Amino acid sequence: MCLAVPAKISHIDESGQGTASYMGSEVKVNLALVPQARRGNWVIIHAGFAISVMDAKEARETLRLFRELAAAQDEGA
Amino acid sequence: MKELRNPAALRSLLSDIEEQSRKIGRTPRLMEVCGTHTMALFKSGLTPLLAEAGVEMVSGPGCPVCITPNAIHEAAIAIVTGTEGVTLATFGDMTRVPTRKGSLQTAVPARDSRMRIVYSPEEALNEARRDPARKVVFYGAGFETTIPAIAYTVRQAAAEGLRNYSVLPALWLVPPALRAILEAGEAAVDGFIYPGHVSAVIGAEPYEFVAREFGVPGAIAGFEPGDILLAIRSVLEQAVEGKPRVALEYSRAIGREGNPVARALMDEVLEPFDASWRGLGVIPASGLRFRKEFAAYDAGPRFGLKESGDDRDLAGCRCGEVLRGVIRPEGCRLFGKKCLPDSPLGPCMVSYEGACLIHFKYGGERRARS
Ligand code: SF4
Secondary structure, three states, rough: OOOOEEEEEEEEEOOOOOEEOOEEEEEEEEEEOEEEEEEEEOOEEEEEEEEEEEHHHHHHHHHHHHHHHHHHHHOOO | OOOHOOOHHHHHHHHHHHHHHHHHHHOOEEEEHHHHHHHHHHHOHHHHHHHHHHOOEEEEOOHHHHHHHHHHHHHHHHHHHHHHEEEEEEEHHHHHHOEEOEOOOOOOOOOOOOEOOEEEEEEHHHHHHHOOOOEEEEEEEEEEOOOOHHHHHHHHHHOOOOOEEEEEEEEEEEEHHHHHHHOOOOOOOOOEEEEEHHHHOOHHHHHHHHHHHHHHOEEEEOHHHHHHHHHHHHHHHHHHHHHOOOEOEEEEOOOOOOOOOHHHHEEEEEEEEEEEOOOOOOOOEEEEEEOHHHHHHHHHHHHOOOOOOOOOOOOOOHHHHHHOOOOOOHHHHOOOOOEOOOOOOOOOOOOOOOHHHHHHHOOOHHHHHH
């Protein structure tokens, strides 16, 4: 039940209701718990609510780490 | 993030893990608290690879459908069978939990009443807005990940003066359950993989006591295979160094402070009480109930339900021990025999986060070998 997915906010209307693109489709997302969220942010959505705004810098850092891990393994193999 | 599934990167992490576990000198036993982690481990095929790397993974209590005791499931059945003009809305898994009174799926609703599966509690709130003559009850089970969304609907209903909306709460807090497991000691946990999406709300601080008081390491993990391996590596490194802490290995999605807005909302609407969990019994301050100002939105008293009911598991079901990490699902003699996904005898075989269902669906290869 704690399954949650990352999605990118594509639109926020005047009432604060958001739309996000998730795997090619547009879903409604309640942004009441993440007032700092802006269009273009990636958020974690659970049960129709965004519960967290993702950090682009940290995401790049994670990617870099995994590319390094993969490269090190390929060299070692 | 396909990089987090890159086989070479995963192999590299697995060999680090093997090296750390060798330094520990025995097979460390790590509890993945969250059922979504259990599923991710099995589906990605990591479970047997981790066993080869010398790590034993054990499932914990992180399945809200499973740890909700039968009495509350029976209360939900009583509402939809006993009152006319009710919509009982809930998450899909909740409808199939077997009790002595059948399940929500097999229950025959009262006249003009119905059961409705929703994805968000807001869908239930919207039905109450649309149809003022209908009594809409959201049967909400969840941890800190889900609780803010449920609290939101109640605060909203109160603000709009919606009298036909209510919630049957089954709201559970993860940290007190971890304390109960550590104090009981029977699961012999060497480290915790903390639930990433519960932590999105509560942050890292509420787990600090695990390291401080019990000396047990832990790491908050995301749900990609690479996320989980990073967290396992961190936990083992902490154990080798003898420096237990709460590591955050999911920083692209959450911060150590969690979500203060969500926590403030929970705190505004709900208050802790000593709740009874399936398998774990009564745990101090481990459940949430409505504060006095919002008590009118509690479906229990509104529908005249009794405080307590029959909390025993169905005969032979050992779901409670599975949730405490004391036995594996294969240790239940009904597993895969009398208890099957199509004819479950306990909630652990119902929920997609239930350890019995996950072991049955994805553990076939290992079962056949052992
Ligand atoms: S296999 Fe079925 S009966 Fe056994 S513990 Fe799991 S849910 Fe209960």
